[in-house]
Amino acid sequence: MPRPVANPPNPWHTTHVEWLGEPPAAKLEVFEEEARSMLSKNDSPDVPFRYGVNPYRGCFHGCAYCYARRSHQYLDWGAGTDFERKLVVKTNAEAALRRDLARRSWKRETLVFSGNTDCYQPLEASYGLTRACLEACLEFRNPVGVITKSALVARDAELLARLERAAGATVVLSIPFADADMARAIEPYAPAPERRFAALRALHEAGVPVRVAVAPVIPGLNEAQIPEVLERAVAAGARGAFMILLRLPQEVDAVFRERLAEAYPDRAKKVLAALEDMRSAQTSRSAFGQRMRGAGPRWQAVEDLFRLHCRRLGLDVQPMEFPEEAPRPRAAAQGELF
16 A cells, blocks of 8 residues: 655645635645656557656546546545545656666666556646656657646646657647636536647647647537637647547445536436437446447537548547557547547
């Protein structure tokens, strides 16, 4: 088991903070562990990369729909508030990654940060593990991709730009909502959409290729915001986009339902009915090729809306564009990640 930290480091020592609403009800606990390797191998044909790097377990952002919640149960913790407030830090992340990259068998495949929980969640401001791992990738000239909901990624814009020139780098900002109040209700401690768009712009201006992920699409809640998200992303410099339909595997379903009912009691039943309509009377599909997308007329209408505005704005709709990626089998042409 990870070892607890008596006094978790304050990620905002030099930053003024005001809670938007009430502070978190659950106590923040930070645990530290050492990893034997930082390479998490992925064999799913739904995910367009082979190796992920995850410096943290759990995620402070607390997104109600996060598929990674289930992974916290491997630590004998819960998928609800435990996932959001019992956070694990891999303190030797840089050293472990350098060992991985130095192996003769390593073929410089693209490494994607994170693939599980957000590599730029607030603890990164204190620990700096993601930045240290990116610096290792720069030294070894290893291509990278970054997937995040955090504006903190803009801190490393210059480093990522150097990585792009040396080996290749792409950053994807996940921005499913244009409405800040709705984002706060469903993604309570993730940065507001405005800050994420600003991070996109800062990365683009530094020379880093950036994309936007409308992930997840929640029918009956945010699909009407797709055009605005895409327009604002293009204005910030995004060159590509993809979207993913909400999926609610097992325990995540209960967390999402509770949050949705609390935030939007008058719309909750309609949202879940619309999701089931797109997933053959289910809220989640486990089969490869079906987990991240829907079916039926309503899903087709969402896809048509997305593709129409991508064409209008000149956005590439391929899921990812990671450099030097090893060939992988693909289950579908649409983006499939979150």
